[in-house]
Amino acid sequence: MSNINIRRDVKDSFYRYKMPRLVSKIEGKGNGIKTVISNMSDVARALSRPPSYPTKFFGIELGAQVKIEDKNDRYIVNGVHEADKLQSLLDVFITKFVLCASCKSPETDLVIKDGTILRQCMACGKRTEVDMRHRLSIYILKNPPPKVKKSGQHAAPDSSSAPHNGISDSKNPSDEDDDQDELTRQITNDAANLKIDDSDSDRWDIDADVSEEAVARRQRELAGSLTLDERDEFENDLDSKDPYDELGDFITEGSHSDKEIFAKSKDLGLSKKHRATIVIIQCLFTNKDILGQIQSHASLLRSFGDSEKHQKSILGGFERLLGETYPELMPRTSHIFKALYEEDIVDEDSFLVWSEKPSKKYTSRENSKKIHEYSEKFIQWLKEAEEDDSEEDSD
Ligand SMILES: [Zn+2]
Numbered sequence: 001m002s003n004i005n006i007r008r009d010v011k012d013s014f015y016r017y018k019m020p021r022l023v024s025k026i027e028g029k030g031n032g033i034k035t036v037i038s039n040m041s042d043v044a045r046a047l048s049r050p051p052s053y054p055t056k057f058f059g060i061e062l063g064a065q066v067k068i069e070d071k072n073d074r075y076i077v078n079g080v081h082e083a084d085k086l087q088s089l090l091d092v093f094i095t096k097f098v099l100c101a102s103c104k105s106p107e108t109d110l111v112i113k114d115g116t117i118l119r120q121c122m123a124c125g126k127r128t129e130v131d132m133r134h135r136l137s138i139y140i141l142k143n144p145p146p147k148v149k150k151s152g153q154h155a156a157p158d159s160s161s162a163p164h165n166g167i168s169d170s171k172n173p174s175d176e177d178d179d180q181d182e183l184t185r186q187i188t189n190d191a192a193n194l195k196i197d198d199s200d201s202d203r204w205d206i207d208a209d210v211s212e213e214a215v216a217r218r219q220r221e222l223a224g225s226l227t228l229d230e231r232d233e234f235e236n237d238l239d240s241k242d243p244y245d246e247l248g249d250f251i252t253e254g255s256h257s258d259k260e261i262f263a264k265s266k267d268l269g270l271s272k273k274h275r276a277t278i279v280i281i282q283c284l285f286t287n288k289d290i291l292g293q294i295q296s297h298a299s300l301l302r303s304f305g306d307s308e309k310h311q312k313s314i315l316g317g318f319e320r321l322l323g324e325t326y327p328e329l330m331p332r333t334s335h336i337f338k339a340l341y342e343e344d345i346v347d348e349d350s351f352l353v354w355s356e357k358p359s360k361k362y363t364s365r366e367n368s369k370k371i372h373e374y375s376e377k378f379i380q381w382l383k384e385a386e387e388d389d390s391e392e393d394s395d
Pocket of ligand 1: 100101102103104105121122123124125126
């Protein structure tokens, strides 16, 4: 399954707000024929809205009956509806009921005040009214959104693609592991015991920090959080389509093999570019099994080159993935880095340079700090391994 930008009008593969493409299938026959939206709850989670809202919206716009079964995770629109049509209607839903009317950020919560539905924006702090004449507004008033929990967690606790899900309590990471060597065991225990610093866990709350600095930071994140120089690097030719975006689009179309992705990178003149690896990590790693994906895409990540710059970009790409897309996996940083090391994607020296200080280049400074903390076990292990090596060498 592939991820697409929540704002499809934004053609930027670095755009951090992604959602899964709608998947639908036709079931039944004759009068009972219906369109089942199989991943409505995933899509809705990415938008921080209950799945019933976009489903109901489709029904209203298409003049069709809908069936909402939260218990069975079934979301159905009667009749036959093309996937493209539904995706376009979702764009309308997003514009009307998700995006901040002022800054277009999708990081909003719905708040009901005096019978009016407002989008509370986490990026600029504004509250903007939704179209109260739309019939969905009546539905929302009757079925108000669940209250935002203090943790900042919006929808289901396993939300994987929510643009602003907070840090959930760390699940015992050992559940998924089979390689239980000493380091892994240590890391696992540590991660399970580590208390996540939740001092900023309420930053997406209704009373979120709207100080100038916080707003500026989120705005930067909105813009893709790259420095101006970096964006210039590939944006100075405004006439042509950005090759990085083209690569991102190609990957998110899905169903391309790694070989094809590399061939495409070559066509686009990116086969030696370190920044291409960031696009690949951002667009290709679309589920939480990061270790499995590192294994299966290792040779693709290695093919772009192994210079210090390449390795730095790859680490940045993973920092971004952990900080922005899967913050709940940050406690697993040491595992993930170990896999990068074992797959010869990032070497010792690059890890040691990286470990020297957190940066806010790829994710917020707070997240970068956390990722550095969670990587400590691995970095320490690397340093010790290096000492052992040099002892052996001196013989
Ligand atoms: Zn806003």
